[in-house]
Amino acid sequence: MAQALRPQSSPASVRKRKRKRLRAVSVIRLLFLLIVYGASLGAASIYFAVKTINQELPQDLTALLDYQPNRKSVVLSSEGEEVGAFSIENRRIVTLERMPPHLPAAFLSAEDRRFFQHKGFDVFGIGRAAWKNFKSDGSIKQGGSTITQQIIKQTLLVGEEATGAMDMTPLQYSALAKAQKYRRKMKELILAVRLERELTKAEILSIYLNHIYLGHGAYGVGAAARTYFGKDIEDVTIAEAAMLAGLVASPTKYAPHRNMPLARDRQKYVLGHMREDKYISDADYQAALAETIALVDESDLNHLASPYFVEYIRKQATKRYGNRSLFKGGLKFYSTLDARMQQAAESALRRGLESLDRRLGFRGPIGSVPQAQRGAWTGGDAHPLTGASDDTSALADQLLPDQTYGAMVVELPRGGAVTVDLGPRRLPLTDNDAKEVREWRHETTKAPLKLGDLVPVRLTADSKAATLAQRPVLQGAIVVIEPMTGRVVAMVGGYDWTASQFDRVTQARRQVGSSIKPFIYAAAIEAGRTPIERMHDGPYSVTTATGVWTPANYDNKYMGSVTLMTALAYSLNTISLQLAVEVGLDRLIEIMRGFGIESQIPRHISISLGTPDFTPLEIAAGYAGIAAGGRRVTPRFYDLVTDTSGKIIDDLRDAPLGPQVISPEVAYVATSMMKGVVTRGTAKYAQQLGRPVGGKTGTSANYRDVWFTGFTADLLATVWVGRDDSTPIGDKITGGGIAVPIWMDFMQKAHPRTKVRDFPVPPNVSFARVEPWSGDPASPYGDSVWMAFVRGTLPGKFFVGPPVRSFEDLVAPPALPATAKCASLSCL
Template identity: 75%
Template sequence: MKFWLGVVIVIVGLVGVAGAVVGLIPADPYAYLAMGGGTLAGVILMIQNIDPRKRWRIRAFSILRLAFLLAIYGGSLGVSVIYYAVRELNKELPPDLGALLEWQPNRKSVVLSSDGEEIGNFSIENRRIIPLGRMPQHLIAAFLSAEDHRFYEHTGFDLVGIGRAAWLNFRADGDIKQGASTITQQIIKQTLLVGEEVIGAVQGVLPPDEIDKLRKAKKYRRKMKELILAVRLERELSKTEILEIYLNHIYLGHGAYGVAAAARTYFGKEVEDVTIGEAAMLAGLVRNPTKYAPHNNIHLAREYRDKTLQQMVDHKYISVAEFETSVAEPIVLVDQSDLNHLASPYFVEHIRKTATTRYGDRNLFRGGLKFYSTLDGRMQEAAEGALKRGLESLDRRLGFRGPVGSVKQAQRGAWTGGPAHPLTGQKQDDVTATSDQVLPDQTYGAMVVELPRTGVGITLDLGPMRLPLIADDAREVRSWRDDTTQKAVELGHLLPVRLSPDGKAAVLAQRPILQGAMVVMEIPSGRVVASVGGYDWVSSQFDRVTQAKRQVGSSIKPFVYAAAIEAGRTPVDHMHDGPYSVTTATGVWTPANFDDKYLGNVTLMTALAYSLNTISVQLAVQVGLDRIIEILRGFGITSDIPRHISISLGTPDLTPLEVATGYAGIAAGGRRVTPRFFDLVSDNTGKVVEDLRNQPPGPQVIPAEAAYVMTSLMKGAIERGTARYAGKLGRPTAGKTGTSANYRDVWFTGYTTDLLATVWVGRDDSTPIADSKRITGGGIAVPIWLEFMQKAHPQTPVSDFPIPDNISFARVEPWSGEPGSVYGDAIWMAFVRGTFPRNFLAAQPVRSFDDLVPAPVPYQPATRCASLSCL
């Protein structure tokens, strides 16, 4: 039917053109022929025989009749041409608009903390889908005013708008000053016709002028398709539905798709809270999101904001008073350095890697998955702060490293009274960023402006203010000399500083060159509640919790002792601490203690508390390497473990997460603990994809009673040994320090009945932290662990570790291991039932759990560390 209708239209058009030509023939054809009609001479003769006074009337009438007929019949031909053009284009268009009617944009996957806060997301596009009802009316009005104020009047394309745009662009000598695409057309262009103007393979093959012609042809062809589909879309969807798709789809710069994402990106607020001025600024971004983005060009952004506000007044959306208020409104933006900020970035990145393996990139970045993570926001913040302050403190102990730059003489005047220069870049000497104010916790480049020859004072210029450098730091700065030139700090040099707590002075704040990691998990669930993979995500995205394999040093000894306890050894068994040699395949190996001193005859409880190397090696020889490796594997440690006796002193390279997982197995009664970073995963409909809650206990790796004895022994490391500082927590705590060879790595893992935390500190290049025996796990890692625990440990009632059935207790003198009295320095020591030495059975009755009243051990300053190993 459509085909024959087209044929009729074409015939009518052709007849119309023929008729227009015939329209020149007079009404009396015989007179026409009699005068020689049909020839040029005849036409001339006809005209000459007409009364001259009537001649002009005939000519005028003929011209008008010709014009009328040409318009009528020519229009018919035009309609037929358009019909066939539309018919041909329709063959290239989708038969229905299902892809758009069922529009589902790429949905970002989100990561939620355990208290429901979004801490990260994964997406191809930064987009948040919200219903039109949540958008404020002035936001909708701003976009309608800027893009399509006749939206509710047209049916997909706007002829009035097209005419107006054509006239304005014509007056501008062909420059495109105004577009005419409606909101409906923009949706079509950005969804169904993406890539229609791409010319692809002909680039570099055709000459530039031919490419330009081809590009224009594609543009006009795409425009025709756009008009057709816009009309079809308007028939299928309501205006409200079209507007909702548009406002959730439009790209507004800085990776933000849709108004909800843009409101957060630029203003750090929910879309419901944007002001009229902010709404106008967002609407002004549509034409060129990069050029008019306020972070890129605040002046252009303000100009287009004001232009949109004026359009809102013109179209009666806002009053003149609202216009004036909005124009005067200051533009408050989110700090540009925070545009790509990720809360708990190392934690979120680990979830991304895990999720990519389990669900694939497409589901992760497009599917709108929701990860209910195990992260506790309060604990994460405490862990980040403790690690950062610990690294800064250690860095300061290692000394001032010198200025981060200098200001040339000619530029020093402009520095004074100018903006502050926050050191926010990846490089410590990057002072290109500026800020109008000096914030308490931010590090700034400060210029030395006063350096008296006498005294220790140094005055610094931060731009908006001048402050003295605190005395201790000033002395250190004055004593510094460049390693190469031996020059001292001079006027104009830039120092990294931040405000003192009272804001009246500056303190040095150089970025540490050391790195660290901290991971915290619940026992026995294995839920990772905090994870910090480095000092600063901006400067390094390498996650040291899960990726850095470092030598663990004495942190491995609890696993050696666990094998010995399992084999029947007891905490009070005596061994000789002295020079000890082992013959290996590579020769004779003679390990030494940390301080090259020996204690002679000692108990296992003393040997572990003071981390005596010779005892660990002897135990490894006795129980065998196979069982030690089997225990490590059983607890979930997968990194390479060389089958060499040196593993008893911590030569294996493990990640902090592996170390924490191994200790978690001991703390959980000898069962394997599988760490997890999320509890639940759901899809974009709320359907549960994976539920990791209520997992059954892991397999038993060592007997529960052996695990408890190990916990009891590691309590000794805190009560009497290398980790005494951790005793300030005031709760029953077990743990073990570690320091690798040549002071390259320091460790501490400690746990209570609620939490376990592992801390590692070292250099990424594995060079020594410092050539000093002051560099130990007890002196560096333990203070970081303690600060975290004091701030973040749950305020649960103080309780000791749960005791399994097959355990008995006896009072023991901690140093000698002999039976102790109820009074004095004797402590309760756990034994696997049936392993008491005979003298204990005679001297001290076994006490049951009900008779024991565990109490937290108060912190005691070191009394024997000066002459013992402090590893």
Template identity: 75%
Template structure:
């Protein structure tokens, strides 16, 4: 510019003296959907190497759906915050010295925007839905009220939060909340109320994919990227708990079991190489003789273990490997209760295989790679179907067992979606991990929640109570507005009207459901009377209205 006389000599030397400002790589790559973008960067680097990737100017056409990504991030954050609040107030984030409290009440607001509870930032005004440091200025001796000061505003905490604050005692010192203590609060939408907004001590992941293709449409690897770049969706290996049961039941159905077969839910022991093992149900209660459809719906541990003993661990592990699960799986009967540590992405891929007719589905994060000239370097859009892991007929029966989990079992909350939905909850030992993997014909969502140090989340925190609401929150906002469709019926399937608890033929029972059977496995008690309906005579399901958002 100097040589072409656009700037003077003095301006030239002044520009040379200015420091070069480098933009952090994270600013370029993580402005939006950071966990998703970072995972693509890692995949691309492994696939093409740094030299080709950064010097060659390759362009990756991702599978990301920005609307679904935003909905997944929002649902996970809201769900973790709600669960964290349910687990209790953890105490003040600081305190204002007595000599500085007057200045606080007449000073600016202190927004909390970073990955910590730092309150050094200032702002001239307070805005709805934002989080601020708030000083406790009134704790009446009677009643439940708590008043906080944000600088420009003074507000009362909502009643439930005020009770929690007043009831808090420091677990180490026994100290209660006092005047001058700082609390993280969020202003209500109208700006007239304050609620506690403590940063969750929990973490989670959310994966959304198209089960028929494996296209990953959204992925969230944690509560807050700025606080932790560890991607729990793809890098964390966590105990899967009862999420493993569909793979066990698939092996059992393949071996000739039917949904109405009855087994005894009760205490029993298994002799292993390391001693005698006595599995128990989640609540240490037992239901006696139950059908397999009831056993899966209510996630009865004893039935899962008995099935694993009967069909053998080798076939169960083979099915899991067939669906793309590559993490180590110990060859021990305890895997029947979900002891393997798997990544959420592996679990989601396994469920996608079940959702897609029993064939292997490989998750993918981009469809196309092109160079600077627009030439196609790699095209993944028309990949051949993956290998068949279990037969379409066995898979269809498995899907219907998983529909029972939603219709009348541990994931009943998910039925509010208003579409045919199948899924399975999971809760690992001592409530360290909770899961829900649920799918419709269009979309699969996989939710995991836990603590990074694998300590218990909290007593009685389960997949049905904690993970399912997050899944439903997302699905109600982001599920495609496609016509409502049930899962397609393969050939060689017969249907019978079944009472779920007894497993008997039943037309009049209000709880009776149409249950599929692999042709040739229908029990004799269904072969007479009006309860049977063959595949050939099956009336197509009616076209249902699209449910409201």
């Protein structure tokens, strides 16, 4: 019944329903086909794009598989300490094994938390970054690049997005830049996948940590640890590692030197990720947040030990190895520098120049504090004077004993005292300094020192007073050589490298004055003269192309008939002139050239008085040749050069000896005569060294230059002092009075603690005891000395005399002690 009541479908409606089902199936089938074809087309397009882009990429990854970044070349002292470096990038290559585990962990947590899961690029990371950037205000807040992609970008794709803006509107340029960026991203992905197939994760991580730029000129974690914290990579703490890892996002923005609070915020972000990733515990996290970060003082970042020495090595190495090897090749120079001697040379030259400057007088205040600002000066910070100027704008919260400060004159009582204000303290000037500044008058206005004037001072040794410390207007140089090897163990090219990088040891050609005389006397000995031959010291004229030339001695006084040993000891000009005429200019110039002097030497008789201009290094090398037995000694600044693998490139330790210039016996006799300069001549102050010393002082015309070169059997040092503009130093300023004390100051502190010994005696040398003034044979008494002679030149008068019957005829017996007088019965 019910079935009978159900309405029956008509054939038309059935067909209609069938058509609807077919239409639905057709749409689904069409959509499916569109998806399949679309996917296929997309895949084909991607394949075509990848293939096209891949053709532009390197077919092998040698640049990364054999990772060789730019490495700095370093200069090591003879003790193995780094004293200088040459680089385009400050980089220290460190193996992954040397790094503490928390350091790579910090970078993984900060930059690529799924590093060990992905195969070069991280889909999840890209999605997460895209979502964060979408939720932001439109700017890019987070990147999705993996560590592998970052390596590719910084090595193989450097400069890939560079685009010229010629003939483009801003809109066109923006569109092109965006296209370039997407293209670079595609290359990055392709190369990242390829790199992951070629290298292990550890190798990729090692490259990344040694290559990444971390600000302040530091490339890689090794250089960054040294730059920011002054420590080796092994000593970096968890807190410091997190701070370094935080720099990757923006090395300038998060640099702790610039903005420590911002750097701390970024460090906290990295530490939080490290805790989430189970690299550190909660306790480690809290301890790292509480740890104080000690940064290296920024001024120390540009510190260069022994700057003149290191700069000279750079110049020589550039000529020998080229800029590329020097600045990128990671060469290692094992230098001849002795750090202890270098420090002694620097301090001796500085003290000597300051002492001479004091003798020349107080030059006046370096500035003045306005009346309205004097209250702020008192009780405030100290004002250290640094660099090339007397600028007092720098501030310091404490007073250090060796630092120079600007001090304001605050009291000028009638008693003659002077009180100065250094900021934290008020101190009196020492009595001598107070007297000197009170006597000073301005050159034009004749005005005296007044309240508020600024003077440069240092603390005295007990810190209870201040002493003047004005910057010297004079300059100086000192170079120290081992005479037998030519190894340069110390070199100072000026008073202050920061004020002047001009190297007066190797670049300044200055008139040598009497420093030239040992070469003249050596030539005379070679020609047959002996140390005791007598010549007349008096006016002596020479006819030259420009007229008659009659030079005088230093003080316009003459000594009459003198021995050659006395003439050299007292630096008599007329004797030097006569000897030069006798031996001839050609042989004299030949000897100096033979000893390595390359500066211009005019072929004029005036060279007998030291008119040529030589560098201190040339004088040192020439004297070293005499001290080394008459052979040429070439100064050398490094013994060994190796590459990054330790392979020896240059080995100068066994360099052949230089050619013989004068015979060993002639050189020894000349050395013996130069010992007389120290024992009885113009350099007597050098006797205080307590060792046999040979040397010669020098003073150029009008007191423009003063010299002293002195040497023992172990060490030779040349000192020069003068003004850069070649104006006179001052009246009666001589090498014996200025250069010798600087030499002594250095030698007393730096001379090797070797056994006291005389110069080695070569064959063909005879000795005789002589009276130096007359040149006659002498007994052991009085001022007689042992003098060396070239064998065969000893005068006949030394072979006559009373017969020798006992040793006491040669050496006087020691005096017996005086017998005490008996004063009581007990001594009878």
